[in-house]
Amino acid sequence: MSRRSSGIAALLLAGAALVAGTAARSQLLPSLPLGNLPLPSAAQNVPIVGDLLSTLSPAQRSAATVPNLDRLGVGQDVSQLAQTSLADLRRLRLTELIRSNPTQLESGPNGVPVRRGVLIAIDPTDAQLRAAAAAGFQIEARNDLGGLVSVTLRAPGRLSPKAAMRRLLEAAPGLAADYDHVYEPAGGALLPAMAAALAGANPPPVPAGRTIVMIDGGVASHPSLAGASIVQQGFAGAAKSTGHGTAVASLLVGRDGAFRGAADGARLYVADVYGGNPAAGSATAIVRALAWAASKRPDAISISLVGPSNLLLQRAVAILSARGIRMTAAVGNDGPAAPIQYPAAYPGVIAVTAVDARDRALPEAGRAARLDFAAPGADMAAALPGRGYAQVRGTSFATPLVAARLAATGSPQALDREAARGSGKVGRGIVCRTCRTDPKVVGAK
Template sequence: MSAPRRHLFTAMLLVAASVASAATAQLLPSINQAVGGLGNLPVLGGVLGGERGPGGSSAISNSAPGVLRTLDTVAVEGVAGLDPASLLDIRRLRLRELVRENGRALEMDNDGNPVRRGELVAVDLGEASLIAARGAGFIVLRDARSAELGLRMTILSAPRKMSAREALKRLRQAAPGIDADYNHLFEPAGGGLAVAAGAALASGAGAGGTRIAMIDGAVASHPSLAGASIEQKGFAGNPTPTGHGTAVASLIVGDQGSFHGAARGASLIVADVYGGNRAAGSAETVARALSWATAKRPQVINISLVGPNNRLLARAIEAVERRGIAVVAAVGNDGPAAPPQYPASYPGVIAVTAVDARDRALTEAGKAVHLDFAAPGADLAAALPGRGYTRVRGTSFAAPLVAARLALTGSAARLAAEAVPGKGRVGRGIICRACRIDPRLVGAK
């Protein structure tokens, strides 16, 4: 068996082993501690799914005696050895596992994307369409108007025992012209939601003139964030600190010793769309978070999340951009064979990929309909919840660096002027190359 296929086979075996447990995701020990004795099997990448760390360097944990459980994406540490087809296979496997583990809440659309079970979203639903939908057996679950986005968001429940796929077809037949879609899920770029169990939420006083928002998991306290101005709000229950959110925040406003974010002194607005729940992060939740963030009037909103094209999210992003607020998004880590990811692929959104310390585009970086910039996304340190630092890898961690520089420079044109060449697909060039903090400087392994 070739090395790439052997790595993929091992990854699939570990995903299959996850069926025995439904333990809550948490920060993990290294894989060598978790599964000592695996010999020469390939080491798996981070709990952030397609990304190393934060929370250790393992994609599996001992969630029950003798049981190996994958958290999200299984990514081989030597990911350069995987071809695009293998990365695509792993993506499909990850999404199937997510739906299987959350079968009461989730199902799949026709393209294999996770959606909220039995739910559809309608944008600016008119009275005639509403009457037609009710006549076809649909029930209004939630109905809200966003003054900031100028949108009405209506969540409809499908008729009993009808799948979301069947329901969308029926709804469009009953109300031709309705602007409706699935309530898709959006993942941290490449997958992965490591809950920082017991960690306190980050907060801080004193507001800087620059305001940056992030749609992500909540941010844990950390010495590098102690002096930062951070406001957080949960949109899927109470804000729940995550490794992913903490790492992203630290890369924007962190400041401790030799570690510093790309926009120290800025105010950070954090919208938690997960509440610690992997089955959260729906299009509806992200749209509500965007509405709140927009009201805070940031210069830039960073979205290190990925998912499929969705009508509600597309309309929400358009509305944010009309307000003069820039949106920066990661392209994901599922490889170039994966479908273009959103919101990075929407017009006007600044799509960001990642490079390593040698300015090489990451092999596992996904693609968008357009690619604007690259930034360091490997061989760099980010904060762990509580204290300490870890190595991180993935486009999730490149996007906040670009968002920070965009907020400080004030325009994409000025950003482009400071871009430097790289190797491979890097868009108009690499931004914030000097923002990469060598993990060795802060004791990250």
């Protein structure tokens, strides 16, 4: 057996520890609360940056631009913005994320957030690492991800990301390297960590169910998840419960009266790549989460995160895809004028968009390099940390529904056979069309 093959075998046999959380209760912000803002219509096509945000109070500006993991998607007001305004809002949100976390993040190429002073070397040779060290780079961490080695390098001095990359590639010609990009939830973002207890402290056995892994924030306790088999692992510190992660998990394995998740009875593994930190969610954390996910031999992986293309993440996805591990990912909610988002755009990943209760594609859904399927992502309820339900909106919440059906049917080809028609860009059709829980039925806020 080759070194690479043995690495993959070790990956598939790796175990994980359940991470416990603190017991308390907190409230969730169900949507993006823009209040009575002077929002432009799509016909006006008014850019937010120059015209709208300059009129906002500090509180309104924060509500519109500060990323957090506890909002359940974009609000109806935001979804009705012009495409250029949605793209401007994305740029502002990323800028605010960097500004709010200056010791952890900086602006990389195209203004996307990257970990400050950090570069990733991918499958480097010993000679390349020696050359990097001679140029002043320090090894921060080394990860063998089963057929894929990544070395995190700390850049010398206060070089800009581009300058650091230039120095590294000049010192070690031929080295495959990238920035450690930071990824956002595709339907809402991260306030300080939710205080609700983590779900799944004593997961019940699932005799013959499917196995699904979700890569997101941590999942809080909730009545709908009390009987579910949930194991959580943190990849940015200890796992911490979030509103976004809790909602996604409930859409997968929740069960509480009239509320039913699309994969009720499945075993759920939760890879928390945030740990309650808005500056986390890096490419290196996501790739380590994918390696852990692969070790569970899942029937599907649900990824409700979006960000730029990253060489390390691309190679990790390719390895999992080659092993037949099926992944679904959201296309994002920043409109078709925003850049194409990853990992949804990678080959081997099923790209998911969202539709409303009338089977219409959401206008704020992101542009896709390749759009595979749609699922309900609006006019629906999901769990709030602790108790209760909220109305959710966004491609984040369509993605677990597609993952649930993929796990149940076993292939994208089977999804083709059940996909229904819809209005607008819905890819090959709408799956899990009846998986929406009416907010009125469960008293969603």
